[in-house]
Amino acid sequence: MKIVTPDGRYFVVKGQLWRCSNPSLTEELRQKLVSELMAARREVKEAKASQDTSRMKHARERVQKAKVALGERGPVWWIDGSPDLNRHRVSKSPYAAWLSTVPERANKD
Structure with missing residues (x-):
């Protein structure tokens, strides 16, 4: 199961954020x-x-x-000024609390 952040900017693999394609x-x-x-x-x-x-x-x-x-690389595709967290650990990002709410089975990616 692919875990995607609520804002659709990243997916999570082995506790790391990877930028999604521009929707x-x-x-x-x-x-x-x-x-x-x-x-x-x-x-x-x-x-x-x-x-x-x-x-x-x-x-x-x-x-x-x-x-x-x-x-997926280069300038970010969102326009709200949020920083690029590509390749950052989820646990050290603003998404840490959200990830703790994701069911354990889904979080094993």
Whole structure:
């Protein structure tokens, strides 16, 4: 079960916050960007296997570009001025009290 913060900004994995994609993206655009991200990740895997550093750099740049376009990295997609807590521990964030209310089974992600 994927645990998403009440504001929809982050999902939680092993006690860490990860930024969600921008919900204002159209489904068509989001799917196109996810497809690009998956292709870039496959390229990273292939570059690692071949130990091609130039290809690896290019592949990682593609991953970064897709993640920024999805809103998962780069400037935040919300406009209320709240800080970006991507990759922060939930227990050390404003979401700590909320997470304590999430059923234990769901919290094992």
